[in-house]
Structure formats: structure tokens, C-alpha cells
Amino acid sequence: MKQLKEIARNKKKQMYLLLLLSVLTGAAVIAQAYYIVAIVDLIFLQGAPFQSIVSLMGVLAAVLAARAAFSYLNGRTGIKLASEVKADFRQSLLSKYRRNPVQASLKGQSGKKVSVLLDSVDEIDSYFSQYYPQMIQTSVVPLMILGAVFYYNWVSGLIMLITAPFIPLFFIIFGSAAQKKSEEQLEKLAAFSGKFLDILQGLSTLKLFGRARAQREAIRNSSLEYRDATMTVLKTAFLSSLMLEFISMLSIALIALEVGLRLVLYDQLTFFTAFFVLILAPEFYNSLKELGTAFHTGRGSTGAAAKVIEELEEKEQPVKWGNKQIEKRGAPPEIQLRNVGFSYGEGAFALKQVTGTIKPLTETAVVGRSGSGKSTLLHLLSGIAAPGEGDIVVNGETLSEYEEKSWFNELSYISQNPYLFSGTIAENIAVGVNETVTREEIERAADKAGISEMVAGLEKGYDTTVGEGGRGLSGGEKQRVALARAFLKKPSVILFDEPTAGLDLRTEQILQRSMKELAETSTVITVAHRLHTIRRADQILFLDNGLLAGRGTHDELMESVPEYRNMVAVQQGGDTG
């Protein structure tokens, strides 16, 4: 809760506004009691005619309207404050994620991030829209009421002063007991609530094994056990409200007793004072109790805020860029790797000390077992992630000296699962190109990538919407869209993550043919899974457990690197055995 308190405290304008509104609310509460009492006193005890209270009634109406208005404004300030804070949090999360590509996309926790960005930020709302305004109000209004009561009748004031602390005290005692109890039960509760979902998810399996009907009783029993466990927790919570209710009700009764006795037996009080105190007493205790309710809602926000802040405080590995332009020499740039290393964090997987040169227009194959660091190397070469140590040097300059845009313009990245943006197929093919392209150019690229036939078969052709909410394309079709992007862009460097398996023959053939054609005008760096790609490569970077275990052609590596020979042998052996 600390961080949220900090944020709230820094919003000075809203804080003062809430304070002001609380003071005004307090004044309205007191004035309301005062005028009601004054009117009753005039009519009841002094037997005044109705005309004499008309103006008082007018003032009272104004006070009542003001009280409702203040309470609306108070809530409104909280709501606005909550909006502001939510927008701030979401914005900082977004810029955090975009600065930090490793965190955002490479760890593959996108689902969790979406939930933090949406749900956790939303949950912060109630702290600012409910708890905070209520807290300020409770720190002001009861004090003002207490002051007014003391002014008229110090004995009642004293009763209030003595009984009031019991409310927060009991709240804390019972609150923490309930908390402890619910934490004890939490595991049990989670298991029960999961049972129903578990059975539903396994219903197909249950049916195929002829076991579904028997589950009805299991659901009923676990539900009832769940109910009983929940009730145990709730009973503690209800008991705490019972105690609070007792305290406030008995305090009010005590005050009524006190003013009543002093009024009739000792004649120490006027009816006016007694009635005034009696109207204010419930307002006083209610205000204290409401804080308890608000505190509960506020607590939910705290957990959410902790999640958001944890994300924000995650260590960054930002990619730096300069402003140099890639020199156009009529040929692709030369790329050198100098002791390049990268780590996903302490104790996690790391890529270490990769060194090599990739000459223009050559084909390089990156080979290794899964988890050996192939994809990481490709990410570093693309500039999505920055090496933690060593340098990637392009045309003699460190990659980070160049302007981001200038490098990305040279590059095409064909991944195993290319991403389709929401938009038409034509837009998706043209996505990497900055200058405007004609429909003809797009169609030519699509033709080369072997996708024109498929597109022609669609009712809307190239204007068919794909991506989120649009027509789904198969894996092979997506690959071909990515190829079409490359044909249109004509990059000087192509990074290619070769599919591991599962493609149809036709896509296989197109991929092979297209890559050969693209390699004529570009440097190609492939994470290779196919023997023919590996054989064709001018140079192979063989990675083993994050280390560069060999560099050379296929024949050279077969000759000199036992692990490489071993890997190829296992592959061939897997075929026959």
C-alpha cells in the first residue's frame, strides 16, 4: 500500500480538494443537525407558529442539498483521480515494455503481460476512487463532529472520545484474525473452486471412459465443502462487524442514556443540546465504520499494484541506437561478431563469446540442438535485443552507432510463425516498405512467394482482411506471406528461422526455391533445420549450449568437430532406427 499512498500524496491538487470537500461535508452534517434541532425545539417546546420556522426550513433545505452535492463532488474527485492514475500506470507499463524487448516478447509470457496491462491496472481503481476519498473524509468529519459535540456537551464528547478508538481497534484485531483464517483456508478454497473447472475441462475424457455420471456427486460434495470452508472464513468477518455494530450501537445508546438522564434528572441540559448530540452520534460512528469497508476494497488494489510495480521495476536491457546511416555500397554490408554474449538473467540461459564474420552475399547456417542459443543469436543480429557483452560490427562500425531505422530498412526477418497484422493481405505484404508501392508490385511479390493462387481463390482477393478478427491463414500460408514481404522489400540481409516440421510439400518447395532466389541479392543467415540448407551454406556456426563449438563448412565440421558429427549421425540414425 505504500506506493499507492505515495502516489496519492503526490497528487496535491486532488488532496486539497478532497480535504476541502471533507471540511464542507462536516460543516453540512453539523448544520443539518443544528437546523433540524432548532426547528423541532421551536415547534415542540416553544410552541411557535409554523410561519416562524419557514425561513429555517429554507436554510435546512439548502444545507441538505449542499451535503448531497459535496458527497457527489467528493466521489467524483476520487473517480477522476483513479482515471488519472490508471492512465499513468498503463502508459508507463507500455513504455517499459517497448523499451525492453527481451522482457516483452522473448520470454513468451505475453498472456500474463496482457493481464497485467488490463486487469491489474483496472484493479487499482478502487484504492483511489473509494478508499482514499473515504480515508480523508474519515480523518476530518468525525473530528469536526466531535468538536461540535464537545462545544455543546462535553460529557457526550467524552463518551465518543473514549468509545471511538474501539472501532479501529476491533477492526484491526478481528480483521487480522479473519485475514489469518482466510489465508489458512486459502489453499483449501483454491482446490475446491478448481474442482468444478477441472471436471468440466475433463468432461470429454470422462465421457470417453464412461465416467461422467458419477461426477455429479463429486461436484455437489466439493461445492458443499467449499461452502463450509468459505462460511468459516466469513463467520469471522461477520463476527468482526457484529462487534463493530455492538460498539457503535451501545455507544449511541449510552449517549442517549446520558443526555436523557441529565435532561430529566439533573436539568443540566436543554432539549436542544440533547437532541443535537443524539442526531450527530450515529453520523460519527457511521463515518468510522465506513472506513473499514473502504479499507477492504482498498486492500484488493494493493495486490494488483504490487504486480504492476514489479513489472515496472524489472531490470532493463535496452537496445541503444545512434544516428549513422548504413552506407549503400551496392552490396550488402559485412557483419562481424566480436565475442558476442547475452544472458536472460542470473542463472538463466546465456549465449557466450560468439565470434565470426559474415561476408556479403554469403549464406550462413546457424546449427545446434534446441536450446543451444540459435534464436537468441538471430535476435541479436536483428537488433531486437542488444548483446550484453561484445559487439556486432556492421561495415566496421558497431551496430549501436547506426540509426535504428536505417538498419531495419536493410533487414527482413522470416520467422517460423510470422505475425500477420490486422489489415488486408496487400497491406500485410507491403508492411516493410516505406515508399508507396503499387498493387502490381505487391502481386508480383506474392506470385514469387507462391501465394497468388491462394489469394485469387478468395472472394476479396488481396483486400481480404487477415490477422486478429480476420481470416486465419495456415502456417504454410503465413510463411509465404512473409516471403512475399521479403520479395517486395528487397533487403540486403535476410534472417530466416527455418521451419522444424509440419509443412506441406508445396510450401517446402516454394521455401527452397524462394530462399535460393533471395540469396542472390542478399546475405542470408538461417537457423537451419534442413540438411540441404546446411550443405549449401558457405559457413556454418555450430552452437552447443550457448557456446560457439565450431565454424566452417559442413565437410570441415564433419571432419573436425565430434559433437557436430555426432548430431548429424543421430539425425540420420533416427531415420532407420
Added chain:
Amino acid sequence: MKDLKIVMKLLMKERKDVFLSILFGFLAGAGAVALFANSGYLISQAAIASTLVVLTLSIALMKIFSVTRAVSRYGERYFSHRATFTKLSSLRVYFFERLEPLAPRVFNRYRSGDILARIVGDVESLQNFFLRVYYPPIVMVIVFLATITFTLFFSVYIALILAAGLFITGFLVPLLFALKQRKIQSELREMRGSLSAEAAEFFYGFRDLKLYQKLDEQEQQLGSVSNAYISEQEKNSLQALFSQSVNQMIALIISWFVLGAGAYLIAGGELDGIFLAMLVMISLTVFDTSTPMAAFPVHLEDSRRAASRLFSVVEEGESSGAEPGGGTTKHNLQEAPAVEMNNVSFSFPGEERKALKDINLHLPAGSKTAIVGPSGSGKSTLLQLLFKMYPEYEGEVRLNGRLVENLEDESIWAGINPVLQSNHFFYGTVKENLLLAKDDLSDEAMNDVLGKVKLSFSLDKQILEKGENLSGGEKQRLAIARAMLKGAKLWLLDEPTSSVDVLTERLIFDHLFEQGKDDTLVLISHRLTGLENMDKIIVMEQGRIIESGSYEDLMSRKGYFYEMKQIEKSVFA
């Protein structure tokens, strides 16, 4: 509303708890009113210095009222929550009873598992139905009626004012608010949906967005959608706050009228002045039960939505042919079936594209068949038609010469040993999960099978929900073990060992083929290796069978299978 009626009917099973909730709710509400009425009366009496007897009586009453109030509140909460949770339990059972006959086909309509999580969430959110929708208005009305009746003894006019207040704060304001709120709520849901879509695009497309330099655009887009969403949320909260404040103000104004009317009547001599303080106190207190009604429509709408979503799953399932097939003939479980498909074509509900086209196949009893092909070629769909997962298709599917539509679902399912692509495991022990296959399995039998699939699990090993503490390969092997224990005569295996290494796969298959040597077996294989001994290999592409024959046939034909084999040889996984 029809769906809420079901919920209400289930609720009425807990009649006693419902009654007690209302009773204690009434006592708590009335207790508070009585307490304040009494205190107003007490000091008025005190002011005119009446007898001590009246005073003592009042004081005693005051204590009774305050204790009643506090204890009743506790009772109200206790019984209302107990009724709610019991209701949720009956609701789950009721829902399950209706869903169970429709499974597993009903899930064909929903590709993602989200639907199930949503169902569970909807059941949970129906807990508000009793707590906030059903009984609070009843309590409110009874408390008001009692209060109004009480005030009738003193003044008809004041009773009328209170009745008007009940009508406005309890019904009119909530209704007006409900009308306004409905539109905002639906827009809010839409905006949340688009924010979630944009966020998903940002994360899942991060690499491509970055390289194609579209990240700024996407970030801005996401930012502006988020701001629109926040401002819609704000509008929604302000609306709720507004109607709550209006309700609060009306309650105060009503007290103002009570005060004014009381004063007027006293001045005119129609009412004794000693009751004025009491009547004002009553009015200030009684509205505590009606002002929260401003939020009533929100909860009602939520409950209605949850209920209708919940039951729509069942209703859509019933209307879309997920019901048990009409067949009554029992499938013969004793012998291995012959499998036959004649001119079968199939498309998924709601899709035009054919997932299967003109499939013809004849698998004799006891034969072993492999199906291969690229992903998305229709292999799994073909397999699923064999056990009637989709009842609507063109052509004929026959088991042992009988049309499957004439066979009873349950008997078909009893006759297969299934290992599907996703196999569910339940929270519980390995033993409990294996016992699904058959009753009365001995521990030895189970341990023996675990050994055959090379799993060194103890039978008491705890499995977490959805088997999340098992690796992909372990899950597949456990599923094979379960199928082996079932001992039916038709094996339907959908890539059963895709996450198991080649050596272990071979050992498991040896056991499996040994046990099933007389059974009919259909295996979808992700690898092209080890298929030499199959009686027949079926090659599929884009929903068609493009080749079939024995391994030697296909290899010597140098067709599609041969080409795929060549590629596989050169692929490093």
C-alpha cells in the same frame, strides 16, 4: 429473465435459509428504526420532565433494540451467505446434469478452453443474485411497510410522505438509472474487448512490429484505446455515483418534508409535539435501507447476463445436434471391429471450407493403419468421425458394418482405447487417474502398465490440475497407460508419442502392438519412421486421401509419401 427463473427455482430449495435471511434482515432494519425512534421519543419525554417509569422503560427498550439490531445483522449475513453458497452448489450440479449428456460434442463449438473458465466465472458471479438482487428489495419493502404502519398511528400525512419516499428511492431512481446505464455498460464491454485485442497484437506481434517499425503506431493506438476505455469507465462510475447521490438527497429531502409536515400539523394542533423528534429520527434512519437500491440495476443486469450466458451454452448445444445420437443399437464390444468410410465429406459447423473431402477407406478387423500428412490436412478430424464426435457429415461411417449413427454413443466410446492430442488428467493421484479406465484394477496391473510406458511414477504420486506438473511426454505416456488398461478392441491414437524420444517410443509401441495384436488400430503419426510394419499407410493433404498403401508400395511409387520421407530425412529437429 427465463434463465434467472431457473436460478430462482434452485434458490427456493433453500427455503429455510431464505426465510431466515429475510426475517433477520427485517429485524435488523426495523431494529435500527426503532432504536432511533425510541431515542427521539426518550429525550422529548425527558424534556417535558415526565415520570421516571416512562424513561426507564425507554432506556430498557433502547438496549433491547440495539442488541436486536446487531445480532440480527449477524444472522442476516450468516443465513444469506449460506443460502447463496448452497445455491451455487445446486447450480453447478444442475448445470452439469444438463451439460453432461451433450459432452463431448458441445465442446467442438468452442475451440478455446476459455469457455469453461467463463462458465465457472459466471456461476461465481451469480452469488450476487441472492445477496444483492433477490432479498434486499424484499427486506426494504417490509421494513418500510412496518415503519409506515407505525407512523400511521401518529399521522396519515407523514406515512404518505414516507411511502412516496420509498417509491422514489426504491423504485423510480433505480429504474431511471438502469435505463441510462444499460447503454454505457455495453459500450464498456466492447471497449474492453478492443483494448485486449490491441494489447495482444502489441505483445504477440512485438518482434515483427518492431522490425517493420510499426511499434510506435501500435503503442499510440493502444494508448488511445486505453484512454477511451478509461474515460468510459469514468463515465460509468460517475453515473453510478450520481444516482447514488440523487438517492441520498431525495432521502434527506423526504426527512425535510417529514419535519415540515410534522411542524405544520403540530402548529395546527393535529399532532402532539412530543412525537416530532421521533418522526424525524425515523425518517432519517429508514432510508438507510433504500439508498443502496441505486446499485440494484447493475447487479440485476450482471446476474441476468451471467445466467443467460451460462444456459446458452447448454441451449446452443442442444439445438446444434450435440445431443446424444439417436442410435439404440449396442456396439459389439467383444471383437475387433472393421472400420469403413464411404464418400465421407465434412465441414466444421459454421465453416464453408471442407475439412474432409470424399474419404473412402476400408480397414479390416484387426488391421493396423497409420495416417500421415502435414498439419491441418484433416487427420485428426477423420479419426474423430470414427467415434462420432461430429454427428453431421455426408457419406457413411460404419463400424463392423453398422452405420455409426445407429449405434449408441456410449457403447461406441466404451469400445475404444483413445489417446488424443490433448489428454485430460484430474487433480488427484496417478492411481485415481488410471482407475478411470476400469473398475477393480489391481495395483499390480497398474504398476505393470506404468512400467510398459517407462514411467517410474508411484501410484500415489499427486497430479495437479490439468496435469501441469507433468511434462508433455509424461502426459502422453500416462494417457497410453490409461488406454492400455481400458482393454477395448479399437485403438484410436492421435500422435500419441510426439513428445517422447524415438527410443522410448519404439519400446512403448512394442508393448502396445503386442497387447493389441488382434485389435483394430488407427495411428496418426507425426513421424514417417517406424511405419514399415503397418498394414496400410494413408497419406492426407488438404482434407483428401492422396495416397495409400503399404510402406513398400508407397516408397516404390515415389509419390507424395516418398517426397515427404526425403524431406524428413534432411530435417534436424
